[in-house]
Amino acid sequence: MSNPYPNKASTVPLSRRNFFAAGSAGLATAALWASAAAQEPGTAHVRPATSSDPGQANASLENENPNSNTPPSTDRGDLGPTWYSFNLAHKRVENGGWTRQVTERELPLSTEIAGVNMRLNAGAFRELHWHTAAEWAYVLYGSARISVLNPDGTVFIDDVPRGGLWYFPAGYPHSIQGLGPDGCEFLLVFDKGDFSEENTFLLSEWIAHTPPEVLKKNLRLDSTALARMPSRELFIFPAAAPGSLADDRIAAGGDSAHSTTSFSFQMLEMEPTVSGAGGTVRIGDSRPFPAPRTLAGGLVTVRPGGLRELHWHPNGAEWQFYLAGTGRMSVFATPGRARTMDFNANDVGFVPAMAGHFIENTGDTDLIFLEIMRAHRFVDFSLNNWLRHLPTEMVAAHLNLEPSMIRSIPSEKLLVIS
Ligand code: MN
Ligand code: MN
DSSP states (O other): OOOSOSOGGGOOOOOHHHHHHHHHHHHHHHHHHHHHHHHSTTOTTSOOOOOOOOSOOOHHHHHHOHHHHSOOTTOBSOOOOSEEEGGGSOEEEETTEEEEEEOTTTSTTOSSOEEEEEEEOTTOEEEEEEOSSOEEEEEEEEEEEEEEEOTTSOEEEEEEETTOEEEEOTTOOEEEEEOTTTOEEEEEEESOTTOOTTSOEEHHHHHHTSOHHHHHHHHTOOHHHHHHSOSSOOSEEOOOOOOOHHHHHHHTTOGGGBOSSOOEEOTTTSOOSEEETTEEEEEESTTTOOSOSSOEEEEEEEOTTOEEEEEEOTTOOEEEEEEESEEEEEEEETTTEEEEEEEETTEEEEEOTTOEEEEEEOSSSOEEEEEEESSSSOOOEEHHHHHTTSOHHHHHHHHOOOHHHHHTSOOSOOSEEO
């Protein structure tokens, strides 16, 4: 990726795309605009471009984060970071796979949502466990066999391929196993910011921390059997690849023991909920996938030059995971604060509940990301939709626009604009 600000002495905040389009004439125009705007009544928050930075630089990070290092002149105040990357998270490497997490410890704004990125080799298990948070998952690579028990004793067992989701309610015991030929990698999203992979209820640890005489009585096992069981956590461990899904379902009790609730959903296979020149959105919330009650996901593709429009969500915070491309997001918060940061594949973004935001594709390939809401429904308000469903005079009085100008604003909620 080439440096979007090759001449640091004349840094003017422009998106990477606009920079290449604008050239040096555009730079001069933008500089004039910035200085003129600074003197306009009502635009005192727009500062002139004075971000000369002649000293040392981490060139790789600067090139990857142009909007953080040279914020748009519209940024104001400090929200704290809305970005973190799994590439910077501690990676717990085990025999059979690995895991890393981005929680509120890494991304302090994210008090409602945390995420885990995990790899399981073919056959390897994430040990049977449960936890205090609900778990929403998206398969990034390969496929996984999952199991989850209902309180009524029925069990759900399924194979989830790339682009598929699963959801495990808080406290429901479950397993994840990598399938052939090369296991799987997936994203887990939890409905608590302080969730930690290190704080889950593991089968092995409960066994290890229960008096043997109680285990004998409860499990009806003798000392020989007890001596075989693990004395420390398994967490992630290698195992033989399982047989067919049908065989596993029969082994778990057959049709009469199979859950009537589905805990998986093929989100990537669904027709886009919204499709336009700017991109597509697949909304995998509780409408097509009823099981999740606390988390709702959408898969967004923004074409080059496109924009996930200015919007906000009335019903919860938003946690994002970027799968491909490059983009930037500005988050607008009170009082009058705004922060713009850049996003690449494997990065996490966060938007506090109610905060306004947009996501712009700043590259020349599709920008693909997951929007995960701390809610069971994906609900948003579009700025365009709001402005066009008010009396024109009301909008004119606020924004100093002519009625004809207001009528050029798209009237419908498009989600992604070209
Ligand atoms: Mn889990
Ligand atoms: Mn959003």
